[in-house]
Amino acid sequence: GAGVSQTPSNKVTEKGKYVELRCDPISGHTALYWYRQSLGQGPEFLIYFQGTGAADDSGLPNDRFFAVRPEGSVSTLKIQRTERGDSAVYLCASSSRTDNEQFFGPGTRLTVL
Amino acid sequence: KQEVTQIPAALSVPEGENLVLNCSFTDSAIYNLQWFRQDPGKGLTSLLLIQSSQREQTSGRLNASLDKSSGRSTLYIAASQPGDSATYLCAVSRRGSTLGRLYFGRGTQLTVWP
Numbered sequence: 001g002a003g004v005s006q007t008p009s010n011k012v013t014e015k016g017k018y019v020e021l022r023c024d025p026i027s028g029h030t031a032l033y034w035y036r037q038s039l040g041q042g043p044e045f046l047i048y049f050q051g052t053g054a055a056d057d058s059g060l061p062n063d064r065f066f067a068v069r070p071e072g073s074v075s076t077l078k079i080q081r082t083e084r085g086d087s088a089v090y091l092c093a094s095s096s097r098t099d100n101e102q103f104f105g106p107g108t109r110l111t112v113l
Numbered sequence: 114k115q116e117v118t119q120i121p122a123a124l125s126v127p128e129g130e131n132l133v134l135n136c137s138f139t140d141s142a143i144y145n146l147q148w149f150r151q152d153p154g155k156g157l158t159s160l161l162l163i164q165s166s167q168r169e170q171t172s173g174r175l176n177a178s179l180d181k182s183s184g185r186s187t188l189y190i191a192a193s194q195p196g197d198s199a200t201y202l203c204a205v206s207r208r209g210s211t212l213g214r215l216y217f218g219r220g221t222q223l224t225v226w227p
Contacts, residue, residue, distance in 0.1 A: 042217030098213045104157040
């Protein structure tokens with residue numbers, strides 16, 4: 001079946017602009033996760049959803065970052081007033097339950113000029 | 114806070130060698146441990162998941178072991194091939210309110226040359 005998909009695959013924006021990154025989880029997966037990976041580092045947790053609600057958003061670095069999952073399927077990560085330090089690969093994952101194996105999408109590479 | 118360390122950071126070997134990649138974590142109250150593979154410019158591919166009650170998992174030429182008491186896991190790759198070249202990441206989840214979050218190491222970059 002289809003895996004986790006993310007769009008766009010690449011996003012280049014200017015400092016100060018607003019961006020939205022989209023994640024389509026595996027069908028039927030109730031848990032959805034966002035991570036951020038900088039060059040040479042392991043992924044860092046941002047937020048995860050169980051259904052429509054954010055079960056843990058403690059990894060969001062500041063209030064410029066926000067994520068939604070209104071219908072319990074697709075999720076959107078929103079970044080306001082982007083900064084150069086936001087440049088990274090944003091990874092999305094899903095699992096059938098919170099304690100199960102996580103499956104990752106290909107990521108969105110965000111570059112802030 | 115859970116800290117995950119992977120050793121070595123990079124490894125270069127000839128084809129056919131058996132390999133051991135190491136992962137250590139500071140908090141033994143883990144729920145499960147997952148090994149991933151990441152190819153350049155790509156997302157993560159799940160290789161093996163070990164529940165905290167298990168001691169090892171096997172998939173083909175891969176075998177992962179878990180020793181919770183010492184805070185260690187090893188990934189054993191038998192008869193390595195050039196197609197195994199990638200970065201291997203170890204990640205753990207913790208029991209409790211942050212169960213869904215994975216804590217990652219920085220990875221071991223493996224190169225297998227023909």
